[in-house]
Amino acid sequence: MKEEKGSIPYNNREISWIDFNFRVLEEAMDKNKPIMERLKFLSITASNLDEFFMVRVAGVMDKIEEKPNKINASGLKPKQLLDILTEKIHIFVDKQYSCLHKSLIPALRKCNINFLNYQDLTEEQQKVTRNYFEKVIFPVITPLAVDTSRPFPFLANRSLNIAVELEKDDELNFGIVQVPSILKRYYELPSEEGKAYILLEDIIKNYLPRLFELHNIKSSCAFRVTRDADVEIDEGAENLLREMEKSIKKRKRGDPVRLEIDSSVGKDTKEFLSDMLNVGHKEIYEICGPIDLTFLSKFAGEEWDEELKFKDLVSNNPPRDFCGYDDIFKAIREKDCMVCNPYESFDCVVNFVKQAAEDKDVLAIKQVLYRVSGNSPIIAALIKAAENGKQVTVLVELKARFDEENNILWAKKLEKAGCHVIYGLAGLKTHCKILLVVRREEDGIRRYIHMGTGNYNDITAKFYTDIGLFTCKEKYGMDASSMFNSLTGYSRPPKYQKLIVAPMHMRDFFVNMIENEIANAVNGIDSKIIMKVNSIVDYKIIKLLYKASSAGVKIHLIVRGICCLIPGIEGISENITVSSIVGRLLEHSRIFYFENGGDYKIYMGSADLMPRNLDRRVELVFPVESENLKQRTLKILDILMNDNVNSRIQLSNTEYIRVDKRGKTLIDSQLELFKLLKRPKEKKADNQSNMVFMPLESTEDTNL
Numbered sequence: 262m263k264e265e266k267g268s269i270p271y272n273n274r275e276i277s278w279i280d281f282n283f284r285v286l287e288e289a290m291d292k293n294k295p296i297m298e299r300l301k302f303l304s305i306t307a308s309n310l311d312e313f314f315m316v317r318v319a320g321v322m323d324k325i326e327e328k329p330n331k332i333n334a335s336g337l338k339p340k341q342l343l344d345i346l347t348e349k350i351h352i353f354v355d356k357q358y359s360c361l362h363k364s365l366i367p368a369l370r371k372c373n374i375n376f377l378n379y380q381d382l383t384e385e386q387q388k389v390t391r392n393y394f395e396k397v398i399f400p401v402i403t404p405l406a407v408d409t410s411r412p413f414p415f416l417a418n419r420s421l422n423i424a425v426e427l428e429k430d431d432e433l434n435f436g437i438v439q440v441p442s443i444l445k446r447y448y449e450l451p452s453e454e455g456k457a458y459i460l461l462e463d464i465i466k467n468y469l470p471r472l473f474e475l476h477n478i479k480s481s482c483a484f485r486v487t488r489d490a491d492v493e494i495d496e497g498a499e500n501l502l503r504e505m506e507k508s509i510k511k512r513k514r515g516d517p518v519r520l521e522i523d524s525s526v527g528k529d530t531k532e533f534l535s536d537m538l539n540v541g542h543k544e545i546y547e548i549c550g551p552i553d554l555t556f557l558s559k560f561a562g563e564e565w566d567e568e569l570k571f572k573d574l575v576s577n578n579p580p581r582d583f584c585g586y587d588d589i590f591k592a593i594r595e596k597d598c599m600v601c602n603p604y605e606s607f608d609c610v611v612n613f614v615k616q617a618a619e620d621k622d623v624l625a626i627k628q629v630l631y632r633v634s635g636n637s638p639i640i641a642a643l644i645k646a647a648e649n650g651k652q653v654t655v656l657v658e659l660k661a662r663f664d665e666e667n668n669i670l671w672a673k674k675l676e677k678a679g680c681h682v683i684y685g686l687a688g689l690k691t692h693c694k695i696l697l698v699v700r701r702e703e704d705g706i707r708r709y710i711h712m713g714t715g716n717y718n719d720i721t722a723k724f725y726t727d728i729g730l731f732t733c734k735e736k737y738g739m740d741a742s743s744m745f746n747s748l749t750g751y752s753r754p755p756k757y758q759k760l761i762v763a764p765m766h767m768r769d770f771f772v773n774m775i776e777n778e779i780a781n782a783v784n785g786i787d788s789k790i791i792m793k794v795n796s797i798v799d800y801k802i803i804k805l806l807y808k809a810s811s812a813g814v815k816i817h818l819i820v821r822g823i824c825c826l827i828p829g830i831e832g833i834s835e836n837i838t839v840s841s842i843v844g845r846l847l848e849h850s851r852i853f854y855f856e857n858g859g860d861y862k863i864y865m866g867s868a869d870l871m872p873r874n875l876d877r878r879v880e881l882v883f884p885v886e887s888e889n890l891k892q893r894t895l896k897i898l899d900i901l902m903n904d905n906v907n908s909r910i911q912l913s914n915t916e917y918i919r920v921d922k923r924g925k926t927l928i929d930s931q932l933e934l935f936k937l938l939k940r941p942k943e944k945k946a947d948n949q950s951n952m953v954f955m956p957l958e959s960t961e962d963t964n965l
Contacts, residue, residue: 273335304558315490373455489515580605607722618646693881708738829913844907904930
């Protein structure tokens with residue numbers, strides 16, 4: 262990639278993201294994985310691509326209009342970048358459907374699972390389908406004619422539709438039928454052997470004559486439009502919650518950024534849709550059906566024989582640091598406790614809030630919520646705490662992308678229950694993960710804190726790898742109180758004793774820690790950096806890591822997704838290794854290790870190395886100080902760095918290759934961590950007979 266004179270090697274973030282989605286697609290192509298898991302990975306790639314279009318591609322298109330000549334850090338103008346992205350995405354989509362038709366569908370057939378076209382149905386299957394159409398589908402759908410008196414309808418973002426070419430008296434007209442999202446996308450048919458299914462749109466296509474009785478059906482094809490969904494918010498509005506509700510409505514009506522259409526489309530229909538939706542040739546993706554593969558996640562989540570899916574992995578419950586304790590507060594008083602999800606159950610976090618809600622000595626609970634589940638036990642516990650007279654303060658981040666509606670709902674329920682609810686800060690997203698419980702004890706007021714790398718979401722905690730730290734050390738408690746005061750009031754940003762908080766202090770913290778390793782390397786003192794993050798984008802941090810590499814600092818970066826840093830370049834980054842782990846669990850934890858001349862330091866937190874995390878969000882990074890927990894974290898990092906099953910290594914040309922495992926013992930870090938974090942056999946919890954084990958579930962929409 263060409264660089265401007267004086268610039269550093271820097272891979273474009275959008276291009277890097279597409280390369281990441283290719284790595285997810287490789288999981289769907291892996292014939293060693295059970296078929297249903299492969300379908301889930303294919304579904305994830307489709308869901309990821311939807312969000313990429315709605316946010317990133319839409320953003321590039323906006324820049325073409327607003328700042329067409331502005332060159333980004335990778336040396337590209339917006340139009341140049343969009344052309345590269347379009348070419349790569351077309352290649353990606355071709356590979357998606359090649360995987361589906363050449364590999365996955367044949368593999369399903371071998372398992373006696375078949376998706377049938379209507380013309381392939383038996384008489385009995387046709388009869389069942391006809392009955393389903395008449396009794397269920399027909400009352401729901403609405404045929405929409407398009408002519409001089411009936412304009413082209415507004416089509417919701419990502420809704421699946423059927424375009425119908427109609428003919429009457431040599432006159433050509435068009436109709437639109439939306440495939441109802443309220444019904445299952447696939448319908449099971451009676452079958453003597455195995456299982457048989459037909460897609461909902463295929464049923465509707467067959468019965469189009471019932472919907473347009475006065476016309477001949479010349480042709481029909483499925484299509485879907487994707488719209489710009491990046492909302493703009495007036496954060497100076499008097500009522501932020503109401504302003505967010507308005508913005509969400511605008512999102513649904515954003516400009517089209519992609520038109521997916523069945524490859525069987527005729528010329529007239531293609532031109533009609535292109536004109537009506539105002540999309541250019543490059544924004545049209547002709548799909549060798551079916552359009553919108555996200556439904557495969559639900560299909561794969563049905564009840565199937567064990568050999569068709571991964572064996573369930575059982576989370577340790579309770580986690581090892583809480584074994585033998587009925588009283589969570591007692592466990593935390595005795596030692597700092599670390600919990601690694603999903604290897605260890607998230608139940609301990611839920612129970613921490615539940616116990617605090619019922620404990621007569623708890624005076625206050627304060628928490629930041631970024632993303633929670635649709636039926637959150639955390640929210641229920643906070644509501645219970647307020648009903649029990651506790652002072653409950655919750656910062657609900659309304660600007661959490663694509664979770665805004667869910668968070669608005671919870672914010673209203675919390676307010677109704679009597680909680681003090683803050684809707685985030687103007688100009689900043691609050692992305693930190695922290696929970697503070699203030700408790701009255703014999704020796705005075707004690708503050709119990711939970712800080713983590715992931716959201717307080719009991720559902721995603723089953724398949725996102727995250728780490729949480731519980732502590733009641735005084736300095737952490739003072740920092741936590743100061744942080745909440747600055748979030749909820751007009752307190753001056755405090756000087757923290759232990760916590761590192763963005764946007765005020767975090768960038769300087771990382772700069773100082775890296776500069777310290779550089780100084781040690783120059784002086785012949787032990788130096789090393791290990792960072793596990795979701796993304797590395799920040800130009801200044803990358804430039805500093807290049808400087809560290811040139812000084813001789815050994816650097817290992819474990820970056821699941823976007824990595825704009827390019828390793829292995831002689832004289833610049835030859836001391837940097839970049840690996841990416843993509844497996845059955847979504848790697849989400851952020852861990853930072855600095856050798857520090859032998860007195861090594863370990864930090865964890867909510868922040869990735871991106872400008873938005875360091876400069877435009879409230880983020881939290883915290884030190885791990887317990888020697889026992891530091892040793893445990895070192896073992897976790899060692900296992901992750903030695904993964905040769907899920908890991909890929911980035912080359913100096915930005916390509917990723919599988920780790921060479923010839924002659925080596927296979928190390929699947931995610932399975933190894935289940936073994937590492939098992940509870941010691943000699944320790945048994947008092948309530949062991951009542952333990953609830955949570956099987957892991959793969960995500961429907963992980964936005965990997």
